[in-house]
Amino acid sequence: MTIELNIPNMACGACGETITTAVKKIDPTATVQADPKTKQVKIETKASQVAVESAITAAGYQVA
Template identity: 35%
Template sequence: MLQFHIPNMTCGSCARPVRDALLSVDPLAQIETDTPARQVRVETALDEAAFIAVLAEAGYPHQPQPGR
């Protein structure tokens, strides 16, 4: 499972385009969003790099959480 921290995903309206971007990489991925924590978990067999790139292109770049 991949996990992404997306600091500017602050509401449900933000979570929707994040989810759509991730599904554009893997339409079969299982995606869980936690808006208050600004976290997204993705169950997929694909490489993390493709997801990081599409998140950045969508305007929701992944940033490692401090201390991780």
């Protein structure tokens, strides 16, 4: 499943790495493409969107 999210407070590459780590904790096989310039994250995962959003929120980022 492909999930595309807007993360308004993602400011830099390190933020993208933190989000990637959070997603990979719930699905180690997930692929994450984070673009701080557009604030967009594209995730290919087997996890549910609710689980992904929860993981990102727990890492300290807003999901819009």
